[in-house]
Amino acid sequence: MAWMIWVGALLTLFGLALLVYCIVTALKAKKLGGTDEEVLARLQKVVPLNMLALMTSALGLGAVTIGIILT
Known part of the structure; x- marks a missing residue:
């Protein structure tokens, strides 16, 4: 599951x-x-992009965490 850490x-x-x-x-x-x-x-034009950035970072950190647990 090392690939999940890198993708995250x-x-x-x-x-x-x-x-x-x-x-x-x-x-x-x-x-x-x-x-x-x-x-x-x-x-207000920046708000949707900001939310996307926060969601992407959170998903990446979640993937790293799961990859570490599964390794």
Whole structure:
């Protein structure tokens, strides 16, 4: 089950990369400024991607844990 550990690690790293992208995008949205509604609209576009990143990281960590238990 060593392959499950590697796949889980890759999923986790992909999720973390998405989280970093979300953070950078949110910081840019705040830095650009504008009205509250404009900033909120920009930030709301990041929310689904942020949830996907969190889910991907969680699934990857789960796969790593299961791979370690089964090894």
